[in-house]
Amino acid sequence: MRPERYHPDALRSLLRQEKIATMDELKAALGSAADATVFRKLAELEYRTSYSHRGRYYTLDEIARFDELGLWSFRQVFFSRFGTLVATVEALVSSAEAGYDAAELETVVNVEVKAALLKLVRSGRLFRQEVSGRYVYLSSDTAVRRAQLHARSVFDAEAARLSLGPGLRVLPEELKAAIVLFYSLLDERQRRLYAGLEAMKVGHGGDAQVAELFGIDPGTVARGRVELLSGDVPPGRVRREGGGRPSAKKGPPRSSRRSTS
Numbered sequence: 001m002r003p004e005r006y007h008p009d010a011l012r013s014l015l016r017q018e019k020i021a022t023m024d025e026l027k028a029a030l031g032s033a034a035d036a037t038v039f040r041k042l043a044e045l046e047y048r049t050s051y052s053h054r055g056r057y058y059t060l061d062e063i064a065r066f067d068e069l070g071l072w073s074f075r076q077v078f079f080s081r082f083g084t085l086v087a088t089v090e091a092l093v094s095s096a097e098a099g100y101d102a103a104e105l106e107t108v109v110n111v112e113v114k115a116a117l118l119k120l121v122r123s124g125r126l127f128r129q130e131v132s133g134r135y136v137y138l139s140s141d142t143a144v145r146r147a148q149l150h151a152r153s154v155f156d157a158e159a160a161r162l163s164l165g166p167g168l169r170v171l172p173e174e175l176k177a178a179i180v181l182f183y184s185l186l187d188e189r190q191r192r193l194y195a196g197l198e199a200m201k202v203g204h205g206g207d208a209q210v211a212e213l214f215g216i217d218p219g220t221v222a223r224g225r226v227e228l229l230s231g232d233v234p235p236g237r238v239r240r241e242g243g244g245r246p247s248a249k250k251g252p253p254r255s256s257r258r259s260t261s
Contacts, residue, residue, distance in 0.1 A: 006030050008041040012060065019074045020050070020057045051085040052078040052111045069108065076229050078110055085109070089116045090125050098151035099138040107202070176213070183214055191216075193233065196224025 014021055014029040021029070026038045048064060050057040057077045064072040069092060070081035080088040088109060093100055105113050117137050120126040127138045127145055131152055138145045179198075183191055195214055199206035199221050207225065211218040227233050 006032055006037055006041055008044045011038070011041055012045060015047075015058070015060050015063060019063055020059045020077055022056050023058070026058060048079045049083070050077050051080050051083070051088055051109070052076075055084075071109065073110070073229065074231065076110075080109075085111065085113070086116045086119060089113055090120050093117075093120075093126055093137045094139040094141070094144065096148065098154075099136045099145075099148040101134050101136050105137070180214065192220055192224035193228060194224070195221045196226070196228050199225050200228070 010029045010031070011026055014025065018025070023035060023038060026042070027033060027035070030038055030041060032038060042058065046061040048059050048061060049055045050059075057079075059074070059079055064079055064081075066072045066079075066081045070088070072079045082088045082091045089105065092105065092108065100108070102114050102117060105117070117126065117128075121128045121137070125140055127140050128135050129138060129149070130136075131149070136149075136152060138148045183194060186194060191214070195210050195216065198213075199210045202209050207218040207221040211221045214221075
C-alpha cells in the first residue's frame, strides 16, 4: 500500500501556529494545489469557516474560544459556533431577549446583516415587525416572539443616552458614575484596554463616544480596541521598559549625614 501523500497534521500544525489561515495558505502547507484535497483533509478535522471575509478563513474548534453568544474573532476575522452568517443571525435573533434591529445586530457580529435578515424573513425562519419606526427582527416561534416584543417595549421605554451594547439601552447617571469611578482605579494600560472593550460594545462611533465619557483621546480608545482584537496584550509592566519619569537620585539617609554646625 502506498503511503498517504497528504496528511491532515500539516493543516493542524499550521492552524495551531497561525490560529487562522486562507485556502492558499492551507494548500501551501499541505503541498497540494487542489482545493478539493484541502477540503478532504479538513473534513478529518473539526474545523470552522469564517462568517466574515466571504468565508475565506479557516480555523479549528480546538483553537476557537467562543464567547457566550457562540462567537470568536482573531485579527478581526469572525467565526461562529453556528457556522454561516445566516445560521448565526437566525440563532442570535431567535435567542435574544428582545430581538434585534439590524444596527444592534451588526454591533454584535461586526458585519453587515441586512441581506441575511431579509433571506431569513422571506423563508419564514425569522419574523419582522415595525416597532417605534424601525424594523425589529424576532423569533418565528409565536410564544417566544410575544415575550421578545414585551421585553422590547421595556427596553425602549426611555431614550438611550449611551448604549453599551445591545443588551443595555439606558445608562442611568448612577451607573455612569460607577463606570467612571471604576475606570479611574485602573492603571494606564488597563484604562486603555477597558475603554477599547466598551468601544467595541458600542459599535459604530464607539471610540468617540467612550472617549467623551472618560475624557480621553479617541486614539487611545482605538489603540486599546485594536490591541484586544489582535490578542496582542502581553502581561507585565504598564509602560515599556525605560518609559515614564526618571527616578530621582536618592541621597544618603538623613541619619548618616554629618552635622556642619
